Amino acid sequence: xxxxxxxxxxxxxxxxxxxxxxxxxxxxxxxxxxxxxxxxxxxxxxxxxxxxxxxxxxxxxxxxxxxxxxxxxxxxxxxxxxxxxxxxxxxxxxxxxxxxxxxxxxxxxxxxxxxxxxx
Amino acid sequence: xxxxxxxxxxxxxxxxxxxxxxxxxxxxxxxxxxxxxxxxxxxxxxxxxxxxxxxxxxxxxxxxxxxxxxxxxxxxxxxxxxxxxxxxxxxxxxxxxxxxxxxxxxxxxx
Numbered sequence: 403x404x405x406x407x408x409x410x411x412x413x414x415x416x417x418x419x420x421x422x423x424x425x426x427x428x429x430x431x432x433x434x435x436x437x438x439x440x441x442x443x444x445x446x447x448x449x450x451x452x453x454x455x456x457x458x459x460x461x462x463x464x465x466x467x468x469x470x471x472x473x474x475x476x477x478x479x480x481x482x483x484x485x486x487x488x489x490x491x492x493x494x495x496x497x498x499x500x501x502x503x504x505x506x507x508x509x510x511x512x513x514x515x516x517x518x519x520x521x
Numbered sequence: 522x523x524x525x526x527x528x529x530x531x532x533x534x535x536x537x538x539x540x541x542x543x544x545x546x547x548x549x550x551x552x553x554x555x556x557x558x559x560x561x562x563x564x565x566x567x568x569x570x571x572x573x574x575x576x577x578x579x580x581x582x583x584x585x586x587x588x589x590x591x592x593x594x595x596x597x598x599x600x601x602x603x604x605x606x607x608x609x610x611x612x613x614x615x616x617x618x619x620x621x622x623x624x625x626x627x628x629x630x631x
Contacts, residue, residue: 446611447568449619463619502573508570509573509579511568
């Protein structure tokens with residue numbers, strides 16, 4: 403059974419940093435691209451970033467480029483999202499997702515972790 | 522960015538057909554693929570993949586779910602609707618980055 407478990411969310415002040423982790427199990431982690439997707443009641447679902455199987459290719463939405471870094475450790479079956487210079491508009495539930503092999507759809511999702519950016 | 526437009530809500534009776542539409546601001550099809558995908562999200566839960574590449578049923582999804590469409594117009598059909606299908610349904614395109622989602626259609630029972 404595919405399982406994705408996020409951790410690392412919480413309350414953080416604007417301008418500070420936070421690092422999310424996603425522990426994967428139930429599949430061969432190194433064979434799949436991974437992603438982070440966030441959700442808010444006002445903006446809905448927003449794709450944040452994706453990473454290829456080996457980590458050599460990364461993709462970001464414009465609003466997080468230069469502030470967020472997606473990475474993975476295939477030996478630990480874990481992906482990460484380093485979030486720097488956080489803004490109030492980054493407040494959301496962040497989901498870890500396993501993508502398909504073509505890096506197009508999100509086949510499996512974690513339960514999400516809430517990030518609140520507020521002073 | 523490609524904008525995906527969905528109606529906010531749809532009310533249907535149990536046992537009837539539900540047709541949920543998604544319109545893209547530009548074509549999301551290539552010569553090989555129709556790059557539209559559908560998700561179901563129940564309150565308090567994460568989204569769940571239903572359909573990929575417009576018409577392919579994801580693993581473990583009941584056959585009462587189906588998808589169709591190409592270019593800019595896509596449809597998710599649930600037939601027959603069951604009580605367990607009450608949820609919000611989202612479309613998502615992968616024709617170009619950034620991947621974008623529709624705002625969701627909430628399925629309600631009449």
